[in-house]
Amino acid sequence: MARRSMREEILESGVQLFLERGFNAAAVKDITDRAGVPKGSFYNHFESKEALAEVALERYGETRRMGDLADRSVPPVERMRRHFEFLRDELPEFTKGCMYGNFGAEVVDHSEPLRKRVKGGWEYWADQLAAAVAQGQSEGTIRASLDPQQAAYYLTSAWEGTLLRARADKSAEAFEIFFAVTFDALLA
């Protein structure tokens, strides 16, 4: 039981530091220091920082509440709006960003296992959004001329860029514009 808990502490610390600093600037020692465990213990639980990052991406993805996006009892435009509001409200003081976006900028050109995880995570997310767009179109609440898969893919890009701009601006403007243009122009 003790070993399992140490692994969990390292994993949680990795998730936080990959969000705060990205992959390269989060050293193994930073991760074990934050977890309050000896640096040497890291390699009892993970083969490498890359191996930890694979699990951290999975853990992070599990907290994105993708299930809410698929909840057909909520009207599709409303559940898409709530979904992005949830993602926005997770970000304190316009720092950190998305782990997928951080890794997309830093890591995917240099690690094939992490590239595949990031790609897969974004595909899954876009599929959930596309289903909501298609449902909205069938109910007449989303512009019928959009290709649902393309619109969903575009929204994931726009969201990831919005996080970058919010972090550079240190203001809510990027989010306000994301919601206004997405819901009042692109989908409407």
Add this chain to the structure above:
Amino acid sequence: MARRSMREEILESGVQLFLERGFNAAAVKDITDRAGVPKGSFYNHFESKEALAEVALERYGETRRMGDLADRSVPPVERMRRHFEFLRDELPEFTKGCMYGNFGAEVVDHSEPLRKRVKGGWEYWADQLAAAVAQGQSEGTIRASLDPQQAAYYLTSAWEGTLLRARADKSAEAFEIFFAVTFDALLA
């Protein structure tokens, strides 16, 4: 003259490595090795890697051909399309991305001088795009209900996210979707 040329070589090497690896993974020694100069010479020309990065962002921005975006002799939709095609065609094999985007993910939470440069670069870019959107609206080629500043800001976000997704996918799909949704749905 010799000293000026060495500074230039370090700067060009910095631009390339910040694009390929981002800020944290490009060490000063990597930069001087690529430039073919001794590591010790770096500090004769730049106070720090952060100081080099400020100049590198400026240099990179100068190569984005912002002047083309303001050329009112070309119809606004056409010059926006050419502008994004130019940015796309600069990226070999879906690697590297945008220096502003890379720094937006990695650096802006940790360096106030670089955050201000990134913010300022994006603002300038969005202003050029907004002028094109407004001209297109006045000529009836861009949807009149859009707010030009908001639409331009949104396009910069969508573009930066598109680069992240193209790097993760290692395919042209992200660009194809960017062009289709931007020009056939959002602006049309």
